[in-house]
Amino acid sequence: MKHLEVCLTPALLPLYDLKGSIVVVIDIFRATSSISYGIDNGAAAIIPVASVEECLSYKDHGHLLGAERNGEVVAGFDFGNSPFSYTKEKVAGKTLVLTTTNGTHAINESKNADEIVIGSFLNLTAVCDYLVKQDKNVFLLCSGWKNKVNLEDTLFAGAVVNKLKDKFDAWCDSSVLAEDLYLCAQGNLNEYMKKTSHSERLKKLGIEKDIEFCLNVDILDSVPVIKNGQIVRSS
């Protein structure tokens, strides 16, 4: 039986060996939700880059450039990581270049993996079905918030554990913890997330609609994967 492990923040990655595994990168608010939505809406590719400077270096390629830091669109960029910037009208057929505070950082930290998949509640079942088919060890990497553990990424990891625990050996302590947290929250994810309403990072103006959108379960059926450094729809 293949293993499934959960890593609650990229800061803990040095403790794990990703070789031979599929890594699912998780940044529910909002990078991996928006990437999943963008790919499902027909974006040709999304190029994840680590820095704002690297993003700007794509200026003359005719791509759409997105940059988010600390939850806000970086000055001079057209969009950040709000899912509503990734609609069909905006991204179909286009290539996007994107840098975010946590999500693209986690993607970059996963380079040793055999394969990288982008996960979100929006495509939960599609991602799980894809993982079962690949028949490899699975590593769920929560992006967290500036390397701290966050609730929403842990909840998603728990949702995947809950769906896959009969098909994988998923008994690491972080898997058990994530699944039980998900079982506490699954009845109403949006209500559950209000527990962190004191958190500065979720109080930002206008992000409430984004949060609500990112907690929709299974409204997409595509699975974004990384091929040659670009996020594309898995074939």
Add this chain to the structure above:
Amino acid sequence: MKHLEVCLTPALLPLYDLKGSIVVVIDIFRATSSISYGIDNGAAAIIPVASVEECLSYKDHGHLLGAERNGEVVAGFDFGNSPFSYTKEKVAGKTLVLTTTNGTHAINESKNADEIVIGSFLNLTAVCDYLVKQDKNVFLLCSGWKNKVNLEDTLFAGAVVNKLKDKFDAWCDSSVLAEDLYLCAQGNLNEYMKKTSHSERLKKLGIEKDIEFCLNVDILDSVPVIKNGQIVRSS
């Protein structure tokens, strides 16, 4: 209102500022449980040291020397971190020198704190009452297992959050997560811990009785604190 934060493993400590805070070091299986038991049983002091070599350097001081690595007593030492080595008969009036895989590491990593307290289920309420009296920010530091997150330390952090959340601002995501995990498990901590029965680290011969003992709640009323590098009973 003072803050209460939870740090799920020492690997995440660089993300936090401990200055001015009381740190509660948590290593439920088994260092901080055994230390609490030993102090309650009248040990004069327990000196936590980082390495086996440092522990050995106390050889000619007439102290009891304990060393544990990977869950086992280090060869040449009389005891490790089993609570049953910390009974009244064995430790009353004695000074112990102790090094363990996770717990003493976490203590050493907490040096920037204003004060360090040793926590365990055995003295849960006593520790919580002590924290309320000090009127400082509180930082719950889970020792984890070799820097990975573990269930038992997270559960204890959650128990403290649950007891203190009306008296402290305890809304960081890790606090919410720890408390909800504790609420899942509180009905039967011992049964809950069997969820990790696949975990190699808990399968070790003879540790079942230790685990059961370390999950007793409120059987002690003393609070061990660090003074001048030594763990002593708080006055």
